[in-house]
Amino acid sequence: MKRQRTTQWNDADCLGLGWASAAESKQKGKQGGGGEAGGSQGKGGGAKKLAKKGEELKEEMDALVDEIDEVLEENAEEFVKNYVQRGGE
Amino acid sequence: MAIPTVMGTEIEYGITVKNDRDFDPISSCVLLVNSYREERVARILWDYDQENPLADARGFQVDGEKYTPNQQENIARNKTLENGARYYVDHAHPEYSCPEVTNPHELVVHEKAGERIVEISRREANALLPEGMLMLIHKNNSDHKGNSYGSHENYLMNRQASFKQIVEHLMPFFVSRQVYTGAGKVGSENRAQPCDYQLSQRADFFETEVALDTMVKRPIINTRDEPHADREKYRRLHVIVGDANMSEYTIYLRQGATALALAMIEDGAVDQELSLRDPVRAIKEVSHDVSLKHEVELQNGRRMTAVQLQREFFEMAERYVASREMPEWSVDVLAKWDEVLDALEHDPRQLADRIDWVTKLVMMEQFMERKGLDWQSPEVAMMDLQFHDLRPDKGLYYLMERQGHVQRLVTDAEINRAVTEPPEDTRAYFRGQCLKRYGDEVFGVNWDSISFGIGDEPIKRVLMAEPLKGSKAHVGELLERSKDAAELVLNLRA
Numbered sequence: 001m002k003r004q005r006t007t008q009w010n011d012a013d014c015l016g017l018g019w020a021s022a023a024e025s026k027q028k029g030k031q032g033g034g035g036e037a038g039g040s041q042g043k044g045g046g047a048k049k050l051a052k053k054g055e056e057l058k059e060e061m062d063a064l065v066d067e068i069d070e071v072l073e074e075n076a077e078e079f080v081k082n083y084v085q086r087g088g089e
Numbered sequence: 090m091a092i093p094t095v096m097g098t099e100i101e102y103g104i105t106v107k108n109d110r111d112f113d114p115i116s117s118c119v120l121l122v123n124s125y126r127e128e129r130v131a132r133i134l135w136d137y138d139q140e141n142p143l144a145d146a147r148g149f150q151v152d153g154e155k156y157t158p159n160q161q162e163n164i165a166r167n168k169t170l171e172n173g174a175r176y177y178v179d180h181a182h183p184e185y186s187c188p189e190v191t192n193p194h195e196l197v198v199h200e201k202a203g204e205r206i207v208e209i210s211r212r213e214a215n216a217l218l219p220e221g222m223l224m225l226i227h228k229n230n231s232d233h234k235g236n237s238y239g240s241h242e243n244y245l246m247n248r249q250a251s252f253k254q255i256v257e258h259l260m261p262f263f264v265s266r267q268v269y270t271g272a273g274k275v276g277s278e279n280r281a282q283p284c285d286y287q288l289s290q291r292a293d294f295f296e297t298e299v300a301l302d303t304m305v306k307r308p309i310i311n312t313r314d315e316p317h318a319d320r321e322k323y324r325r326l327h328v329i330v331g332d333a334n335m336s337e338y339t340i341y342l343r344q345g346a347t348a349l350a351l352a353m354i355e356d357g358a359v360d361q362e363l364s365l366r367d368p369v370r371a372i373k374e375v376s377h378d379v380s381l382k383h384e385v386e387l388q389n390g391r392r393m394t395a396v397q398l399q400r401e402f403f404e405m406a407e408r409y410v411a412s413r414e415m416p417e418w419s420v421d422v423l424a425k426w427d428e429v430l431d432a433l434e435h436d437p438r439q440l441a442d443r444i445d446w447v448t449k450l451v452m453m454e455q456f457m458e459r460k461g462l463d464w465q466s467p468e469v470a471m472m473d474l475q476f477h478d479l480r481p482d483k484g485l486y487y488l489m490e491r492q493g494h495v496q497r498l499v500t501d502a503e504i505n506r507a508v509t510e511p512p513e514d515t516r517a518y519f520r521g522q523c524l525k526r527y528g529d530e531v532f533g534v535n536w537d538s539i540s541f542g543i544g545d546e547p548i549k550r551v552l553m554a555e556p557l558k559g560s561k562a563h564v565g566e567l568l569e570r571s572k573d574a575a576e577l578v579l580n581l582r583a
Contacts, residue, residue, distance in 0.1 A: 062459065064455065064492065064494065065455055065456050065459045065460070067488060067492070068452070068456060068472070068485060068488065069456075069460075071475075071485070071488065072471060072475060072485075076467040077467035079107075079471060079474070080233065080471055080474065083105055083233070084105075084232050084236065085104075085114070085181070085182070085232040085234075085238060086114055086181035086182070087237060088180055088181065088182045088304070089179065089180075089304055
């Protein structure tokens with residue numbers, strides 16, 4: 001049963017990257033894996049496009065880390081230490 | 090044999106107040122629940138009279154103390170809302186039980202409406218707290234200190250289905266479904282093997298296979314037998330093994346796949362022998378294995394991964410759905426179940442936009458890498474909590490959702506509507522509409538009844554033993570005709 005992937009990360013998918021492995025592969029210099037889905041990348045400009053995609057994804061991930069940083073509880077250690085619940089069902 | 094789907098969830102939320110040296114969870118819960126203002130419901134009782142939590146599905150009654158609050162306590166702790174939900178204090182947790190729905194999509198809508206209602210009341214409660222204190226609510230199951238609280242699912246079943254069969258087939262289903270239902274958790278608890286990260290917030294807390302208790306020595310399959318419906322016809326399967334899920338997709342798949350598994354069990358369509366040698370051990374092994382490669386041992390000697398077990402259930406479900414008239418949602422659930430299993434089989438991180446434990450894991454990995462942190466860092470434990478924070482501007486799940494990193498299945502318009510409107514196709518409609526129309530005359534409510542205090546007359550209790558009766562189609566016209574409770578009761582009798 002062939003299905004269309006309808007995730008927000010269609011571009012990431014056709015590179016065969018989940019959005020975490022994009023950062024990994026950028027680091028290891030890999031150029032994306034399994035591209036059986038999508039595969040609209042032409043042969044010539046393919047590698048360049050992939051690299052750019054990887055770069056964009058890395059930026060987006062960095063941006064996410066920054067956003068998390070902004071809202072994350074400042075006194076993490078204290079909060080975690082003091083967070084206690086009664087047992088429930 | 091398999092009956093139309095009726096389901097609902099009850100979520101116990103975590104509660105805390107920052108900078109409150111004398112924090113008392115119970116009084117904070119009472120404040121929270123009472124801060125949600127729907128005028129008419131302010132003084133309605135929850136009707137404990139017909140509740141029987143000590144009835145065991147294996148056919149006996151357990152001796153024990155059934156706690157029933159006095160009237161004043163009752164009113165303070167219980168709110169039945171105009172959308173048919175129950176919002177109340179359960180021991181030391183705020184709890185939201187959504188109204189009865191007939192399909193997984195509606196379940197997502199109403200569970201999410203519950204989050205909104207709890208958040209609205211949190212904001213109101215906060216306004217009443219002394220300067221510097223901050224009430225926080227988390228939709229989670231674990232405090233990293235050995236305490237756990239539940240997110241329960243309820244599924245209406247045919248009473249004819251043998252409980253023994255239900256236990257036998259559901260056990261491996263529950264142990265393995267964590268691969269897509271887990272909410273993710275940093276570390277381990279309750280004397281389980283240490284680990285950096287695991288799939289489920291609850292797995293470590295399960296200590297027996299089948300039992301009545303929900304708070305100590307928790308069982309994978311709970312035998313509580315309180316149908317809140319015609320007990321000759323129905324069973325309400327009370328599932329305590331699930332996680333508090335944030336992602337709409339995860340909630341949807343959890344409900345849909347489980348409902349299909351139950352329908353198959355009712356119809357004797359589970360034809361694979363998948364019983365596990367040691368489910369209590371396996372549930373932790375599966376949860377602790379983020380690689381998804383660990384094989385659990387079956388009673389018949391075979392070894393399979395949790396994903397393979399789910400694949401077996403999926404294939405049976407596919408054959409089952411193809412062989413009969415099934416509700417529309419079953420086709421979509423199958424499609425999503427298949428997609429998710431595919432991803433779990435090949436590249437689980439593809440599911441970062443759909444499945445809670447993956448979203449959380451990937452988010453944490455990114456953060457640790459960028460900041461040079463590790464699994465022992467307090468920031469990571471903090472992320473585990475803050476993922477479940479209900480504040481839309483601070484909760485990390487909501488951040489992911491807002492930035493488009495996770496898929497949505499329902500709309501904000503649907504959720505907002507469900508905050509005040511009951512589902513139209515179950516008895517929740519009758520309950521909610523009675524509260525809207527005759528709220529001043531409602532004396533008490535339970536899932537399967539509603540009582541009216543009309544003038545000086547004795548209380549009149551209307552029984553609602555059929556979950557599918559009381560729908561808009563069934564009573565809409567009757568309600569329109571009845572301008573007050575007296576007329577309603579008269580018209581019901583006619």
